[in-house]
Amino acid sequence: MDVAQIEKTVKEIYEQVKSESLEEGDVLINTLHRIQDHFGNFIPPEAAETLAELMDLPLSKIYEVLTFYTMFSTRPRGKYVIRVCESTPCHVTGGKAVVEALKETLGIDFNQTTEDGLFTLEFSSCLGLCGVAPVMMINDMAYGNLTPERVKAIIEELRGGEAE
Amino acid sequence: MPKIKTLEDLMKIKEDAVKELKLREAGKRGKVTVAMGTCGIAAGAKETLKAIVDAMNELGVEDIAVVQSGCMGLCDVEPTVEVALQGEEPIIYGHVTAEQARRIVEKHLKNGEIVSDLVVKRGQV
Amino acid sequence: MSVAVVASTVLICAGGACISAGEKSVKQVFEEKLREFALDSVVQVVETGCMGACNLGPLAVIYPEGIFYQKLTPQAAEEIVVEHLLKGRPVEKYLYKGPAGEIKAKSQEELPFFKRQVKIATRNLGVIDPTDIDEYIGRDGYFALMKVLKEMTPEEVIAEIKSSGLRGRGGAGFPTGLKWELCRKNEADQKFIICNADEGDPGAFMDRSILEGDPHSVLEGMAIGAYAIGASRGFIYVRAEYPLAIERLNIAIEQAREYGFLGENILGTDFSFDIEIRIGAGAFVCGEETALMASIEGERGQPRVKPPYPVQSGLWGKPTVINNVETLANVPPIILKGAQWFASIGTETSKGTKVFALAGKIRNTGLVEVPMGITLRELIYEIGGGIPSGKKLKAVQTGGPSGGCIPAEHLDVRVDYESLKELGTIMGSGGMVVMDEDDCMVDVAKFFLGFTVEESCGKCTPCREGTKVMLDLLEKITSGEGTHEDLEKLKELAQFISEASLCGLGQTAPNPVLSTMRYFWDEYIAHVEEKRCPAKRCKALIRYVIDPQKCVGCTACARVCPVAAITGEIRKPHEIDPEICTRCGSCMEVCRFDAISKVSP
Numbered sequence: 099m100d101v102a103q104i105e106k107t108v109k110e111i112y113e114q115v116k117s118e119s120l121e122e123g124d125v126l127i128n129t130l131h132r133i134q135d136h137f138g139n140f141i142p143p144e145a146a147e148t149l150a151e152l153m154d155l156p157l158s159k160i161y162e163v164l165t166f167y168t169m170f171s172t173r174p175r176g177k178y179v180i181r182v183c184e185s186t187p188c189h190v191t192g193g194k195a196v197v198e199a200l201k202e203t204l205g206i207d208f209n210q211t212t213e214d215g216l217f218t219l220e221f222s223s224c225l226g227l228c229g230v231a232p233v234m235m236i237n238d239m240a241y242g243n244l245t246p247e248r249v250k251a252i253i254e255e256l257r258g259g260e261a262e
Numbered sequence: 263m264p265k266i267k268t269l270e271d272l273m274k275i276k277e278d279a280v281k282e283l284k285l286r287e288a289g290k291r292g293k294v295t296v297a298m299g300t301c302g303i304a305a306g307a308k309e310t311l312k313a314i315v316d317a318m319n320e321l322g323v324e325d326i327a328v329v330q331s332g333c334m335g336l337c338d339v340e341p342t343v344e345v346a347l348q349g350e351e352p353i354i355y356g357h358v359t360a361e362q363a364r365r366i367v368e369k370h371l372k373n374g375e376i377v378s379d380l381v382v383k384r385g386q387v
Numbered sequence: 388m389s390v391a392v393v394a395s396t397v398l399i400c401a402g403g404a405c406i407s408a409g410e411k412s413v414k415q416v417f418e419e420k421l422r423e424f425a426l427d428s429v430v431q432v433v434e435t436g437c438m439g440a441c442n443l444g445p446l447a448v449i450y451p452e453g454i455f456y457q458k459l460t461p462q463a464a465e466e467i468v469v470e471h472l473l474k475g476r477p478v479e480k481y482l483y484k485g486p487a488g489e490i491k492a493k494s495q496e497e498l499p500f501f502k503r504q505v506k507i508a509t510r511n512l513g514v515i516d517p518t519d520i521d522e523y524i525g526r527d528g529y530f531a532l533m534k535v536l537k538e539m540t541p542e543e544v545i546a547e548i549k550s551s552g553l554r555g556r557g558g559a560g561f562p563t564g565l566k567w568e569l570c571r572k573n574e575a576d577q578k579f580i581i582c583n584a585d586e587g588d589p590g591a592f593m594d595r596s597i598l599e600g601d602p603h604s605v606l607e608g609m610a611i612g613a614y615a616i617g618a619s620r621g622f623i624y625v626r627a628e629y630p631l632a633i634e635r636l637n638i639a640i641e642q643a644r645e646y647g648f649l650g651e652n653i654l655g656t657d658f659s660f661d662i663e664i665r666i667g668a669g670a671f672v673c674g675e676e677t678a679l680m681a682s683i684e685g686e687r688g689q690p691r692v693k694p695p696y697p698v699q700s701g702l703w704g705k706p707t708v709i710n711n712v713e714t715l716a717n718v719p720p721i722i723l724k725g726a727q728w729f730a731s732i733g734t735e736t737s738k739g740t741k742v743f744a745l746a747g748k749i750r751n752t753g754l755v756e757v758p759m760g761i762t763l764r765e766l767i768y769e770i771g772g773g774i775p776s777g778k779k780l781k782a783v784q785t786g787g788p789s790g791g792c793i794p795a796e797h798l799d800v801r802v803d804y805e806s807l808k809e810l811g812t813i814m815g816s817g818g819m820v821v822m823d824e825d826d827c828m829v830d831v832a833k834f835f836l837g838f839t840v841e842e843s844c845g846k847c848t849p850c851r852e853g854t855k856v857m858l859d860l861l862e863k864i865t866s867g868e869g870t871h872e873d874l875e876k877l878k879e880l881a882q883f884i885s886e887a888s889l890c891g892l893g894q895t896a897p898n899p900v901l902s903t904m905r906y907f908w909d910e911y912i913a914h915v916e917e918k919r920c921p922a923k924r925c926k927a928l929i930r931y932v933i934d935p936q937k938c939v940g941c942t943a944c945a946r947v948c949p950v951a952a953i954t955g956e957i958r959k960p961h962e963i964d965p966e967i968c969t970r971c972g973s974c975m976e977v978c979r980f981d982a983i984s985k986v987s988p
Contacts, residue, residue: 124683124684126685127665127682131627131666131668163685163686163687166670166844167667167669167688168668169668181628185838186589186590186747186831186834187590187746187820189834190826223589223838224587224589225628226595226629227441227592228589228591228592230444242444265645265647265655266529266646266647269537275524276525276530279521295475308425308428312429329395329451
């Protein structure tokens with residue numbers, strides 16, 4: 099990606115977040131969320147550098163914050179980030195088989211991305227959807243009452259949608 | 263939307279909202295069931311239903327729920343309407359046009375008099 | 388607002404759990420089919436928040452009859468439109484079924500699941516359309532704010548909340564009125580009120596359900612709190628895992644601003660207050676209040692030493708009150724119905740109700756709101772419908788990774804802050820995970836400790852290093868390598884970590900270990916002395932065996948075994964080689980002759 103383009107985009111995002119907030123002291127995390135959404139599930143180093151300049155902060159400060167939170171990534175991730183819950187309620191309702199099915203269908207392990215760049219598999223703490231456990235989220239969409247078959251169907255559908 | 267400033271403003275919104283919510287609450291004095299099977303609809307049950315609801319609003323009948331059902335099996339006298347009030351046996355009326363529907367609301371629901379010329383059945387189907 | 392020419396209303400649960408169970412397409416099918424039969428003008432489809440019975444989702448209730456459908460599929464929705472809405476015949480097979488399997492076609496209040504509940508914080512869940520502020524107002528919404536701003540001084544509001552006995556629902560149970568009073572007394576040019584919606588305990592989802600199903604009650608509670616303490620600005624810190632809650636909150640805040648419940652000169656008074664949403668980024672420790680504030684300030688979410696407490700020096704050094712979602716949702720009803728009313732519910736020290744999330748080995752998983760002081764037995768058997776497998780209940784885990792287990796012999800304990808504490812656990816945010824005889828308590832302790840190790844922020848050594856050492860010891864014990872010395876070391880470390888850790892996360896991290904040791908010491912001993920896992924759960928301590936009397940030699944197990952550990956001729960008893968077996972359990976699942984069992988050791 100073109101550095102100048104990244105700089106321009108980050109600046110726009112930063113100004114946008116600032117204009118929406120009543121408080122200015124705390125825009126960093128919201129800005130990081132937007133940057134990550136924009137650049138496809140990760141925060142490119144150039145974007146972090148630009149943001150450091152804009153906010154007049156040392157780059158180390160930006161990384162200090164973004165590496166603390168598990169939802170931010172410094173590595174490129176797939177278009178679909180799959181976050182599967184492994185907490186007790188999901189575990190006792192067959193979460194393990196679901197995880198296995200995910201790994202098998204995708205052909206990857208946790209924290210890996212498929213070769214086509216579509217899917218990244220991550221582990222998540224409780225998603226608060228225990229009533230329909232086991233659950234996973236693919237980007238912002240939650241899927242419940244999962245079975246290995248359902249997982250495979252969901253992944254195939256997303257794959258199919260991309261192929262079209 | 264003007265900003266709310268007084269208790270009266272708030273009451274007004276509540277009253278409007280409650281009118282809509284009320285229909286979801288059970289526990290009324292009785293209910294009017296309009297048969298909305300395909301045959302009923304073909305005979306004009308939708309107009310009947312609308313007329314009932316309108317008449318109830320107009321006459322301030324609030325303690326009766328309006329529900330719909332499927333065909334009661336009395337297709338030749340459609341549209342049919344069943345009035346079931348607490349403690350009374352249900353009455354089924356036949357050939358209830360929009361006009362007749364108003365009569366039923368006024369006489370039966372409001373004043374408790376059975377509209378005998380329209381009755382097709384008393385008691386459970 | 389639309390005119391009320393509505394014959395039936397279909398309420399569809401649109402909480403996160405139901406949507407994820409497929410609700411969106413169910414709603415679409417309802418709408419499509421209604422259009423097809425020209426019923427769309429007389430049947431209204433309304434999305435509501437979570438109704439609590441999530442394991443039965445997606446759910447729908449059809450009013451005015453109050454008929455309750457469960458586990459809907461698009462196919463079911465179609466049948467319900469055709470049979471029920473068109474022909475008036477409730478579709479039996481999708482009706483809510485009670486625990487005994489009998490069919491219940493009665494109104495919502497009569498279902499056993501709802502029978503014992505007293506709904507205060509969840510009063511509007513499943514009843515109103517959360518995206519329509521008018522419906523909230525229709526259920527007395529914002530009347531409490533009106534009353535507070537027009538008739539009460541901040542001191543009177545605080546006095547009312549204090550005498551109601553409301554305590555924080557997020558875990559610690561600090562008296563809410565007192566917290567407000569302490570903050571009010573601190574002079575400052577600016578104060579803040581924060582709603583802690585960083586719900587993270589495994590198994591807890593009441594806050595999500597309230598935010599999704601009744602966001603305005605939280606906004607109203609915050610506005611009342613802000614008036615009481617003198618805050619002009621509020622934040623709702625929501626975890627990023629709850630996108631629907633964030634969406635509903637955004638809509639609600641917008642609507643509240645439009646009506647003048649938020650913003651400048653609220654309700655024509657000189658009180659001004661506004662709320663912003665801050666989104667977390669996946670750090671459990673941010674539920675700790677000082678870490679949460681650090682995160683709002685755009686820092687790493689690490690806790691700091693208390694005192695000073697947030698009411699003295701909080702967000703950007705200003706006095707700040709932090710309340711939990713459920714706590715805030717209780718505030719408007721208290722103001723409207725009075726402290727006396729609220730205090731009349733519950734026990735001596737714990738007033739009002741508590742929302743619990745039932746999960747694990749229980750029939751009706753979901754959300755329930757019950758008066759404080761209800762016994763665990765009533766909660767689990769009468770409301771929760773008991774254990775589905777017919778197995779024996781072993782323990783109930785409360786309070787998530789900060790809590791502990793209550794063993795079956797204490798099932799008649801009355802649930803309130805103090806009695807749970809006496810039993811060595813905590814109320815916590817209200818997650819309850821039910822465990823049966825198949826659950827190994829050492830394994831459960833290991834799970835929660837693993838969670839803490841994962842989520843420790845790393846700032847203080849006892850938590851960062853100590854919990855890791857404890858986890859290693861538990862690994863050792865569950866793999867059959869543990870010694871008596873290890874058990875002693877575990878106890879010692881537990882003591883040390885809870886005394887020396889910086890924040891609540893570390894201080895309470897040993898609780899799952901301490902409480903399982905207290906009640907299930909024999910299981911620890913069995914693991915250490917006999918290398919035996921009584922629940923037959925710890926893989927290193929179990930073997931799968933085939934009973935030659937029962938085995939008919941069908942070869943099903945041998946075919947399913949992923950590592951070819953099962954051998955045998957067709958129509959002759961098979962055998963499992965324990966050296967090759969990975970204890971995956973697949974063979975036991977496929978055996979139709981009940982010939983395979985687990986043994987330990």
